[in-house]
Amino acid sequence: MPSSPDTAPPSSRPFSQSTYQVRLEWGVDGLARLAPADVVVVVDVLRFSTTVTDAVAAGGDVPLDAAAHAVSLNGAAVAAAADPGATVLLGCLRNAAAVARAVMAEQERRGARTSIAVIAAGELAARGPAGPLRFAVEDQLGAGAIIDALGALGIDHTAPEAAAAAESFRALRGAVRHLLTASGSGQELLGRGLRDEVLAAASVDAVDTVPVLRDGVFVAS
Structure with missing residues (x-):
């Protein structure tokens, strides 16, 4: 009997991106669609990834559960859903180049071609972890x-x-500050008096720290 799309081997599932080393998907459901990866990079720019990255850069360790309650559910949910055998990193605009170096270091440590799932968290269009996912330009x-x-x-x-996302960043890099403040997520945060936080999140490669999830806690990689 033919396999269903969910039970078929990753190589035969059209949305698994299994033939590529660098993959991109959205949210928890997107992570589940991809073939298992050696490294999962969670990207939730406003505000989970950025806030936790800055906290770890300042010398702190950040428990996943605490960050989910204090910051946001989106990125935390993706990190929690990653395969236990994967290395889970947090990425954002502020540490993009550092994340790439951390992935390269992991590949060198493993001594083998390393697969990478970059997961854009997106925004929940309704309150609660089961709400529909909204595209988030940030x-x-x-x-x-x-x-x-x-x-x-x-x-x-x-x-x-993944290639399309990279090209969009290259083309729009000069407008990142405007795009973040003008985006729906940015406008929501500006309405809460967090303009400085949004502008800080738009700073590309401002820090060298990459949080990695170890035993439920984000620490410096």
Whole structure:
């Protein structure tokens, strides 16, 4: 009997991106669609990835559960859903190049071609973890910045979805500050008096820290 799309081997599932080293999807459901990857990079620019990255850069360790309650559910849900055998990193615009270097270091440590799933968290269009996912331009740009940085290091066998994100970042890099403040997520945060936080999130390669999830806690990689 033919396999169903969910039970078929990754190589035969059309949305698994299994033939590519660098893959891109959206949210928890997107992560489940992809073939298992050695490294999962969670991108939730406003605000999970950025907030946790800055906290770890300042010398702190950040428990996943605490960050989910204090910051946002989106990125936390993706990190929690990653395969236990995967290395889970947090990426954003602020540490895009550092994430690429961390992935390269992991590949060198493993001594083998390393698959990377870049997961843009998106935004929940309704309250609660089961709400529908909304496209978030800030996460598209953050994912694209990381994929672009990977390509600069020679990790450039990218799925079409990943390549499109990288090209969007390259084309729009000069407008990132405007795009983040003008986006729906940015406008929501500006309405809460968090303009400085949004502008900080738009700073590309401002920090060298890459949070990695170990035993339920984000620490410096």
